[in-house]
Amino acid sequence: MTAKDQTLHYLGTAPNGWAVNETVADITRSPLPPQIITLPTASKTLRLDLAKTALLVIDMQNDFCHPDGWLAHIGVDITPARAPISPLQTLLPKLRSHHVPILWVNWGNRPDLLNVGAATRHVYNPTGVGVGLGDPLPMNQARVLESGSWAAAVVDELTIEPGDICVDKYRMSGFWDTPLQSILQNLGRTTLLFAGVNLDQCVLVTLQDASFLNYDCILLADCAATTSPDFCRESTLYNVNQCFGFVADSPALLAAMGDRP
Known part of the structure; x- marks a missing residue:
């Protein structure tokens, strides 16, 4: 025996x-070994544990941030949407060195759009004859925000590393109809950093849902931007700080981790 x-x-x-x-x-x-840092924010000084923290980078994609993408095609000035690229280029390697997961939460629709309702499609093609979700861009025929297309890819200036995590979403919130919640629970991450575009739309809605799910939410203001009018940015910063979490920036986070921008 x-x-x-x-x-x-x-x-x-x-x-x-x-x-x-x-x-x-x-x-x-x-539990994972704690990595406690002290981070100043717009309202309070936070003590947080990097071992319980993840960064969500939302929609830093060609369709939103590239001059040949969908927003530029419909006449939007995408210059503001590119502002987070530089601070993220500095921040991402530092977070990875502290074993903070990087989650790329990107709009990536099914080719058949079967889980996207008419109301959502109407937002992006209100006349029904324009270039909307899943339609080919005239510039290069890439299909708007379709998973696997050039249009939905993260801009070349930001690199997705092998250890990063990619999550496709199908509407403004990164939590609805996606595995994001399950992934964060498995990783044991309860504090979420937020970055990306558009600040007043997909970033805000995902952050709100995270707050409703009892995550601790920290918006990195210099790593998030919007092509909307300035008052939309100001309102978003106010409401995040007032109702849904905290507002900080990447230089403060880098300093708290013992790094410098």
């Missing part, structure tokens, strides 16, 4: 995995 293997084998993703063998299941879920 052979002795049973008593080695424990890890299943799942830290800190929410189990250690198991033939006779034992260790479900204690040991």
